[in-house]
Amino acid sequence: MRLVESRTTFVLTYAALGILLLITLFPIALLVLNSLKPATQIVQNPLAWPEIYRWDNFTRAWNDARFGTTMLNSALLAALTIVLVCSTGSLTAYVLARRKIKSWKIVTFYLLATTTAPIQLFLFPLYFGFAKLGLINNVFAVSLIYTAIYSPFAVMLLRTYFLAVPKELEEAALIDGATPWQVFSKVMLPIVSPGILTVALIIGLYSWNEFLIATTFLQRTDRLTAVVSFFLLSGQYTSDWGEIMAAALIIVLPVIVLFVALQRRFIEGMAGGSVKG
């Protein structure tokens, strides 16, 4: 089915979409192109094709940003956050979706309200409190902060998955003698596992990319996340933009590969969580 008849409209539409495509891809192309160039050539012309391929940009970026350590920190932080958000979030989402408790409405509103609270509203006491408790530079402590921030989103998204499960399924399991915990863990969880996977991907992406909390709470050089160490590398340690773009590409490439491979999950999850939740 076509929305409008006119052929001109059709041509103009593709032209406009194409222009938007170029605007979107232009900075990304610059990133990739210049990651291969020597600094001197970037200064001459950032748009030119590399005269020589400087693959050592990547090895220097890897060493200078200490990606061996910082990528591991980021991965650990993302993994911890994913486990915490998915386990605690699915429990809460189940109870709220099935209205298992009388105060489900209050809890839902409370969680919704916290998604709109500015980070600065709780950042300062949290920082000085964590400092007193010796929790600065502690990856697990930061994953708890991420869990608090991201779990309302996860709960709202998972809630929609639990809502889609027919009630009869649960009732049948109960009649067969399953305990409420078994109903949740053996019947419900496997059914909503696609939802949990979606949440895991998005939470992983958020924690991998996060900047404000990471730069505030993880300051020691051996505890930095990849994004923060990229930020420091580009801000202080080098003005070689070939190396900086190589470092950027190292962080971005796994994200883009994963995103393109699992685009539907990412898009539906991120859109669904913020539209419905």
Place this chain on the structure above:
Amino acid sequence: MHRLYLVPTLLINVVIIFIPAMLTIALAFCRWDGIGVPTYVGLANFRALATDRVFWMALGNNVIWTAIFLTIPIAMGLLAATMMLVARRGSAFFQVVYFLPVVIATAITARVWQGMIYSPLTGVAGLITRAGFPVPNPLTLPSTALYGIAAVDLWHWWGFLCVIFFAALRQVPQEQIEAARIEGASFWQMLRYVLIPGIRPTITLMMIMTIIWSFLVFDFVYILTQGGPAFSSEVLSTLAYRSAFYDLAVGKAAAVAVVISLFGLATTAVYIRLQAKELDQ
């Protein structure tokens, strides 16, 4: 027993968000350097803000930011989403590409724009300048710094709205579109009379979220200009952050945070009422 299921989520949430938020509100009425004992000073922090030129500049910048993001990315997203609906073929591809900037870390997006586009030395702006058409670096001029940052966030953000609007547009009843098409509606008439009314709830929600997010904007400002030059691109969140961690004026930072929250609160009230309607269904 199902009450216990909520304990982990709520416990983490209360310890990390609720209690510190309450402490921030208390600290807004105190003077505190983050180390010693806070001293109660009443409304002094707020009075100081009222006469603080930088505070008003930051607040003004947040309002400008909100105005920019309520119009340009929403219009772009809506228009592109409608065009994707018209084009049909290739819409999945366009959608993925437009969404790409959303998944790239803000720190990286900021540096790419800073070094590869705006920089007079290594950027495209420098290249154009050397070709004889002087393009100043917007981030270094007080009059343009905020807009230079907004352009980066715009590039990063509009695709998200586009994808959301596209998803909503596909839910618009086929008969309405068909009827308008038979009547010979043009692209703009279709948009104005059928599609926009059809997805009004989504547009409203996105506008509310835009207002809330506009008062929280931090990453791009902090990375690109740190609020400079001469506080020209300062926003409330960077002002609060700098006050707390650079000037160790935690009381002042808390007061700014409370102001940000008040703006959020009004919008949140509307947001929650919209959600309540949905939950009741």
